[in-house]
Amino acid sequence: xxxxxxxxxxxxxxxxxxxxxxxxxxxxxxxxxxxxxxxxxxxxxxxxxxxxxxxxxxxxxxxxxxxxxxxxxxxxxxxxxxxxxxxxxxxxxxxxxxx
Numbered sequence: 705x706x707x708x709x710x711x712x713x714x715x716x717x718x719x720x721x722x723x724x725x726x727x728x729x730x731x732x733x734x735x736x737x738x739x740x741x742x743x744x745x746x747x748x749x750x751x752x753x754x755x756x757x758x759x760x761x762x763x764x765x766x767x768x769x770x771x772x773x774x775x776x777x778x779x780x781x782x783x784x785x786x787x788x789x790x791x792x793x794x795x796x797x798x799x800x801x802x803x
Contacts, residue, residue: 732790743783746776750776754769
């Protein structure tokens with residue numbers, strides 16, 4: 705078998721692997737985007753509650769909400785970093801991504 709005939713199937717396999725990687729990246733984006741939106745909503749709610757609690761002076765509840773907001777910020781940042789990493793690795797993906 706000539707060498708040139710081997711190159712074609714390898715290129716096709718490479719293209720198929722790339723398409724599979726892009727589909728998987730899009731799948732993860734579809735999971736991560738709603739999760740980040742949900743965390744952002746939870747964070748906004750917790751921050752609003754924290755502002756109200758600070759006005760009343762309930763320090764125990766304020767400490768708990770402060771811890772919650774820190775954890776939600778951490779989670780939001782992790783999700784954001786994952787989405788950025790996907791965009792960096794697969795910039796030619798077909799999904800429109802709000803960041």
